[in-house]
Amino acid sequence: MRIIDEAVLEDLALGAAVLGTGGGGDPYIGKLMARQAIRDYGPVELYTLDELDDDDLIVPTAMMGAPTVMVEKMPNGDDIVNAFQSVGKYIGKPVKATMSIEAGGLNSVVPIYCAARLGVPMVDCDGMGRAFPELQMVTHTIHGISSTPFAMSDERGNTVLMETISNLWTETFARSVTVNMGAMAMIALYAATAAQLREAAIPGTITLAEEIGKVVRRARLEEDEPVETIREAVGGYLIFKGKIGDVERRTEAGFAKGDAIIEGIDEYAGQKLQLSFQNEHLAARIDGEFKVTVPDLLAVLDVDTGEPITTEGLRYGFRVAIIAIPCAEKWRSPKGLEIVGPAYFGYDTEYVPVEETYGAD
Amino acid sequence: MRIGVDVGGTNTDAVLMDGANVISSTKTPTTANVSEGIAKALSTVIADSGIEAAAIDGVMIGTTHFTNAVVERKHLTPTACIRLGLPATVCLPPMVDWPDDLRDMVGGNSHLAHGGHEFDGREISAYQPDEVREIARKIRDAGLSAIAISSVFSPVNSTFEEQSAEIVRELIPDANITLSSEIGRIGLLERENAAIMNSCLRQLAARTVDGFKAALDELQITAPFYISQNDGTLMNADFAKEYPVLTFASGPTNSMRGAAFLSGLRDAIVVDVGGTTTDIGVLQHGFPRVAALAVDIGGVRTNFRMPDTYSIGLGGGSLIESDPLKVGPRSVGYELTEKALVFGGDILTATDVIVAGGSEDIGDAGAVSHLDASLVAAVQARIMEMITIAVDRMKTSATPVPVIVVGGGSILVTGAIEGASEIIKPDHFPVANAIGAAIAQVGGECDRIFSLAELSRDEALDQAKSEASNRAVNAGANADSIEIVDVEEVPLAYLPGNATRIMVKAIGDLVEA
Numbered sequence: 001m002r003i004i005d006e007a008v009l010e011d012l013a014l015g016a017a018v019l020g021t022g023g024g025g026d027p028y029i030g031k032l033m034a035r036q037a038i039r040d041y042g043p044v045e046l047y048t049l050d051e052l053d054d055d056d057l058i059v060p061t062a063m064m065g066a067p068t069v070m071v072e073k074m075p076n077g078d079d080i081v082n083a084f085q086s087v088g089k090y091i092g093k094p095v096k097a098t099m100s101i102e103a104g105g106l107n108s109v110v111p112i113y114c115a116a117r118l119g120v121p122m123v124d125c126d127g128m129g130r131a132f133p134e135l136q137m138v139t140h141t142i143h144g145i146s147s148t149p150f151a152m153s154d155e156r157g158n159t160v161l162m163e164t165i166s167n168l169w170t171e172t173f174a175r176s177v178t179v180n181m182g183a184m185a186m187i188a189l190y191a192a193t194a195a196q197l198r199e200a201a202i203p204g205t206i207t208l209a210e211e212i213g214k215v216v217r218r219a220r221l222e223e224d225e226p227v228e229t230i231r232e233a234v235g236g237y238l239i240f241k242g243k244i245g246d247v248e249r250r251t252e253a254g255f256a257k258g259d260a261i262i263e264g265i266d267e268y269a270g271q272k273l274q275l276s277f278q279n280e281h282l283a284a285r286i287d288g289e290f291k292v293t294v295p296d297l298l299a300v301l302d303v304d305t306g307e308p309i310t311t312e313g314l315r316y317g318f319r320v321a322i323i324a325i326p327c328a329e330k331w332r333s334p335k336g337l338e339i340v341g342p343a344y345f346g347y348d349t350e351y352v353p354v355e356e357t358y359g360a361d
Numbered sequence: 362m363r364i365g366v367d368v369g370g371t372n373t374d375a376v377l378m379d380g381a382n383v384i385s386s387t388k389t390p391t392t393a394n395v396s397e398g399i400a401k402a403l404s405t406v407i408a409d410s411g412i413e414a415a416a417i418d419g420v421m422i423g424t425t426h427f428t429n430a431v432v433e434r435k436h437l438t439p440t441a442c443i444r445l446g447l448p449a450t451v452c453l454p455p456m457v458d459w460p461d462d463l464r465d466m467v468g469g470n471s472h473l474a475h476g477g478h479e480f481d482g483r484e485i486s487a488y489q490p491d492e493v494r495e496i497a498r499k500i501r502d503a504g505l506s507a508i509a510i511s512s513v514f515s516p517v518n519s520t521f522e523e524q525s526a527e528i529v530r531e532l533i534p535d536a537n538i539t540l541s542s543e544i545g546r547i548g549l550l551e552r553e554n555a556a557i558m559n560s561c562l563r564q565l566a567a568r569t570v571d572g573f574k575a576a577l578d579e580l581q582i583t584a585p586f587y588i589s590q591n592d593g594t595l596m597n598a599d600f601a602k603e604y605p606v607l608t609f610a611s612g613p614t615n616s617m618r619g620a621a622f623l624s625g626l627r628d629a630i631v632v633d634v635g636g637t638t639t640d641i642g643v644l645q646h647g648f649p650r651v652a653a654l655a656v657d658i659g660g661v662r663t664n665f666r667m668p669d670t671y672s673i674g675l676g677g678g679s680l681i682e683s684d685p686l687k688v689g690p691r692s693v694g695y696e697l698t699e700k701a702l703v704f705g706g707d708i709l710t711a712t713d714v715i716v717a718g719g720s721e722d723i724g725d726a727g728a729v730s731h732l733d734a735s736l737v738a739a740v741q742a743r744i745m746e747m748i749t750i751a752v753d754r755m756k757t758s759a760t761p762v763p764v765i766v767v768g769g770g771s772i773l774v775t776g777a778i779e780g781a782s783e784i785i786k787p788d789h790f791p792v793a794n795a796i797g798a799a800i801a802q803v804g805g806e807c808d809r810i811f812s813l814a815e816l817s818r819d820e821a822l823d824q825a826k827s828e829a830s831n832r833a834v835n836a837g838a839n840a841d842s843i844e845i846v847d848v849e850e851v852p853l854a855y856l857p858g859n860a861t862r863i864m865v866k867a868i869g870d871l872v873e874a
Contacts, residue, residue, distance in 0.1 A: 029453070068480070068810075068862075071549065072513060073549070074453045074549065075451075078448075078451070155451075156485075182449075183479070246758070316758055317753040317754040317755065318754060319750070
């Protein structure tokens with residue numbers, strides 16, 4: 001068991017931005033919420049899955065909706081508590097802990113608020129190991145864990161509980177209700193026991209985010225090869241360095257999609273990398289050939305400072321380093337690739353693990 | 362004739378202009394009492410030009426005074442905040458993200474009330490006038506009269522903020538109230554922070570602006586005077602007393618506007634080379650491009666429009682190390698005229714290398730004649746590389762654009778900049794900032810989310826344009842001269858009903874006195 005205090009929170013939020021692979025929402029609001037709750041109610045205990053009993057029930061908590069709304073209509077705080085407690089009440093068993101469903105971006109830190117408020121622990125794991133745009137894109141889905149009973153609560157005190165036949169249906173209904181709730185809702189979902197999560201969740205991702213955050217913070221202070229330091233900390237591969245050229249953006253079905261062309265510099269001079277994104281960075285093609293795709297992670301970093309660059313932050317002239325990070329092994333199963341592989345996002349290519357492409361040397 | 366004044370941290374610059382011509386200019390040290398320095402600069406440019414004070418039509422003043430007050434935690438008035446949005450936003454009350462010392466100084470007196478809107482205009486909860494009345498009583502009883510009022514999605518609908526202001530005024534007749542919708546954009550905490558800062562600066566603003574007026578009176582200048590805003594437009598004295606935060610970062614803006622004027626270009630990159638840093642900004646339609654991200658002022662996040670500038674540690678005073686080759690970021694700064702080799706000092710600076718290269722004749726060229734030609738060439742190449750990369754970073758496409766070089770350190774630019782269609786070093790480059798103040802116009806903007814489910818896109822754009830134009834007229838623009846200079850649409854992810862954020866900026870000439 002470890003303690004999440006204010007200092008840990010700062011590093012965690014910073015690292016979550018790297019794991020957010022360009023999306024996942026700005027952790028700033030979530031971090032402020034968690035910080036305030038830690039100040040008001042005390043720090044949060046973080047348990048590993050191994051420290052929990054098999055039957056311990058864990059209910060993840062998260063924010064869902066439009067990032068633009070989150071920065072304007074912040075939650076009440078009771079809403080997330082309502083969502084969390086509604087699921088426990090419906091199941092009829094005591095809930096031991098909460099966890100993050102998405103270690104990349106905003107939702108890495110949102111459960112800390114809930115945990116501090118209620119004095120429940122948090123578990124060091126998540127369901128993505130990164131950020132993804134849709135609710136069913138979690139390793140729980142691979143292992144047949146249902147997203148329901150699913151609770152979504154607004155600041156008024158409304159809670160909508162649902163049971164669905166699939167996690168994709170939950171995503172569909174949840175989008176509609178979110179709109180009614182003002183394009184933002186606090187949610188609790190994917191209730192599971194510790195025994196189930198040892199199979200289904202990605203362990204250690206909260207600590208991983210914190211470690212990455214520490215490295216980024218230190219690199220900022222020391223200015224000593226931050227990109228290389230981060231690459232080492234995440235166990236990734238430097239696949240490209242270049243200057244952002246054209247950035248083309250479009251909105252399709254409510255998602256911000258686009259492509260950026262990055263022209264190589266230094267040892268990559270003469271090559272072109274096409275970075276495709278939909279809320280998150282999803283695929284990289286070099287000279288027309290797919291090199292890295294989902295579910296592996298693509299972190300786009302400022303070449304000098306190591307600062308992660310979001311999909312909205314991609315701008316002509318930025319000099320960036322692109323690091324590919326192996327995704328959690330669970331995503332590489334046929335079932336995992338069906339949910340978050342290149343085909344799901346409309347890329348006509350087979351998934352090749354980044355280690356196979358870049359690990360040889 | 363107009364006089365432009367730029368009050369910086371170190372120098373107060375002034376220029377007297379007749380139409381497009383610079384008649385006289387001066388640089389004097391900034392004084393602790395800002396008005397004294399301004400009076401000195403004004404009397405110098407007037408005396409140098411030989412004109413009568415009565416011939417002056419307007420005085421435009423750019424000042425960093427209010428930014429410094431926040432940064433230095435000085436002259437701030439304790440301010441209460443009322444936020445309308447219950448039951449939303451409870452978990453992050455007003456001033457939650459302020460540094461403790463600043464929050465303590467401003468008082469941390471904040472209140473939440475019902476009201477606020479959803480992104481699509483629905484009410485979050487019913488507005489309750491009695492609740493606001495009760496809060497106003499508490500604020501009055503606490504002895505406060507500086508108040509900021511914010512409401513969730515007030516850029517979409519500001520009714521509740523306005524209604525609350527009326528109620529507060531009933532109870533506190535001399536209340537100094539800032540509505541968040543008058544200042545900031547989407548992003549409640551940042552917009553509210555800016556509103557609170559504005560109210561807590563108003564007393565200082567009133568004193569300062571009155572001080573400017575007294576300085577002008579003493580010099581028998583009867584012409585109206587204006588204060589520069591951070592978007593390159595002007596506000597009149599009364600407006601400046603109301604909205605001091607709008608002066609934040611007006612310095613770099615004035616310098617870029619001055620560069621636009623001196624070069625005659627409306628779309629270009631401006632490279633402002635100082636003693637320690639070089640600031641690069643982008644001119645679009647003659648105005649600085651605005652930063653998209655939150656801006657930190659004295660440790661507080663705000664989101665009102667600020668020029669998008671990128672700074673690198675390169676200037677006339679940058680230290681040079683030869684092995685390995687390094688230019689800056691350390692600098693001798695304002696001590697350049699004592700420490701550089703050409704000025705009899707013993708430190709090798711960027712200025713020394715430029716003199717050794719033969720393109721400039723400053724100080725004692727003999728003091729640098731021993732420098733190795735290959736070092737000189739390498740340093741010059743490095744400087745141009747640094748500038749080229751920074752310029753590239755600020756461009757929006759690969760198309761070559763003109764680059765205007767201003768500032769005292771302009772001599773550092775000796776070569777070509779890749780991606781620049783031309784490099785322009787205009788006359789009067791050291792006082793570009795004061796010139797930028799002198800030539801400013803007035804503007805207004807609209808930035809909010811429109812639901813295209815109810816309006817057509819054209820209707821939404823027209824609404825945004827007329828809102829921006831009305832604001833420009835309210836700020837002192839001649840209605841016949843209004844021009845829409847910027848329209849930006851951003852479709853919003855995850856929002857239904859084709860919600861689109863539309864930002865429009867209008868500018869016009871000052872109504873002549």
